Every structure is written in C-alpha cells, then in structure tokens.
Amino acid sequence: DAGVIQSPRHEVTEMGQEVTLRCKPISGHDYLFWYRQTMMRGLELLIYFNNNVPIDDSGMPEDRFSAKMPNASFSTLKIQPSEPRDSAVYFCASSGTTLSRGEKLFFGSGTQLSVL
Amino acid sequence: GDSVTQMEGPVTLSEEAFLTINCTYTATGYPSLFWYVQYPGEGLQLLLKATKADDKGSNKGFEATYRKETTSFHLEKGSVQVSDSAVYFCALSDRSNYKLTFGKGTLLTVNP
Numbered sequence: 001d002a003g004v005i006q007s008p009r010h011e012v013t014e015m016g017q018e019v020t021l022r023c024k025p026i027s028g029h030d031y032l033f034w035y036r037q038t039m040m041r042g043l044e045l046l047i048y049f050n051n052n053v054p055i056d057d058s059g060m061p062e063d064r065f066s067a068k069m070p071n072a073s074f075s076t077l078k079i080q081p082s083e084p085r086d087s088a089v090y091f092c093a094s095s096g097t098t099l100s101r102g103e104k105l106f107f108g109s110g111t112q113l114s115v116l
Numbered sequence: 117g118d119s120v121t122q123m124e125g126p127v128t129l130s131e132e133a134f135l136t137i138n139c140t141y142t143a144t145g146y147p148s149l150f151w152y153v154q155y156p157g158e159g160l161q162l163l164l165k166a167t168k169a170d171d172k173g174s175n176k177g178f179e180a181t182y183r184k185e186t187t188s189f190h191l192e193k194g195s196v197q198v199s200d201s202a203v204y205f206c207a208l209s210d211r212s213n214y215k216l217t218f219g220k221g222t223l224l225t226v227n228p
Binding site (some may be wrong): 004033041042043045048056091093103104105107108109110 | 148157158159160161162165209219221
C-alpha cells in the first residue's frame with residue numbers, strides 16, 4: 001500500500017480564500033484523523049471519523065473549518081474563509097480496528113498551508 | 117482531560133551520547149503510551165509503544181518503560197547517531213474513544 005496520501009504538499013493562498021485539503025487513507029482502515037501542527041500549539045486533533053462518520057469534532061477551531069468523508073477512501077478538510085493564523089502543517093492519519101491494543105496511527109506527509 | 121507533558125527542547129547531543137527525553141501524563145483509567153518520531157519534512161511514525169504498567173517498549177535501540185506509579189514514559193537510548201536527529205512526540209491513547217493525545221514534541225539534534 002502507498003500509505004496515507006495527502007494533497008497538496010504545499011498550499012499558499014491569500015486571506016479570505018477557500019482552501020481544501022485532501023486525504024486518501026490506507027485501504028481497509030476505518031478511522032481517519034485530521035491534525036494541525038504549529039510551533040506554538042504543537043499537534044492538535046481537529047476531528048476524527050469512524051466508518052466515514054464524524055465522531056468527535058471538538059478540536060475544530062471554529063465554523064470556518066469543516067471536514068467531510070464521503071466514502072472510505074477520501075476525506076477533505078476545508079477552510080472558508082482562510083486567515084493568516086490558519087497557517088500550519090495539516091496532517092491526515094488513519095488506523096484500523098483490527099489492530100491490537102496500542103493503536104498505531106499511520107500519518108501522511110502533511111500539507112504545509114501558508115495564508116498570506 | 118488527558119494530557120501529555122514532555123521536556124522542552126531543543127536537545128543537542130554528540131554522536132554516541134546517552135539520550136533521555138522525559139514524558140509524564142495525566143489520564144483517567146489505563147491508557148496506552150507511545151513515542152512517535154518525525155523526521156524533517158515527513159509525517160509522524162510510531163517508534164515504540166507500551167499498553168500496560170511495567171511494559172517496556174523498544175525499537176531501533178530506543179526504550180521506554182510504562183511507569184504507572186510516576187505516570188511517566190521516558191524515552192532513552194544508550195548511544196545516539198546523527199540519523200536519530202528528529203522531533204520526538206510522547207502520546208497516550210484513551211481506549212474508550214480511540215483518540216491519541218500528543219505532547220508538544222522535543223527536537224533532538226545529534227552532531228557528528
């Protein structure tokens with residue numbers, strides 16, 4: 001398997017624009033997570049899905065952020081409108097329920113977002 | 117809620133030095149504990165894990181022991197290499213809701 005695939009790797013946009021980040025989890029994994037990484041706050045969980053259903057979105061910073069998982073092989077994280085403080089690296093990760101206790105997350109390479 | 121506190125970096129060592137990165141946690145119940153590593157420009161990778169008290173996780177010369185009495189999971193390596201330069205994250209898993217909570221990460225730089 002190719003691992004968790006995220007696109008784009010880098011995104012530069014202007015304040016106010018809509019940004020869409022994409023993720024393809026590992027085939028067969030039924031949990032998908034979106035994390036945001038910044039120097040100030042470290043790694044924050046934004047939202048996670050189980051079997052395409054959002055389970056916990058308490059980490060989503062505000063209404064400008066939304067995430068969807070229309071099927072088992074695709075998820076999007078959308079920011080509309082974007083602001084400079086949204087600049088960060090956004091990671092997608094997946095895992096499967098067949099794992100033994102001690103769940104392992106598989107991370108994508110991340111999307112570096114810069115909002116000017 | 118659950119939280120992880122790890123020593124702030126950066127940590128700079130010479131090759132073959134001994135490494136310790138401290139990690140303590142706060143959690144209800146009995147979480148699983150993890151160390152993840154992030155190499156430059158990449159996502160995080162699982163380094164090692166422990167699922168119950170007194171378990172020792174080990175991988176690539178790194179070790180960490182789940183200490184319930186001190187709520188700690190310190191990462192150690194006897195002799196670091198330049199290739200170990202990376203950011204190390206301590207994390208815990210709340211088994212009831214399948215979430216991982218990460219510490220802020222510790223940047224390790226190993227000089228030749």
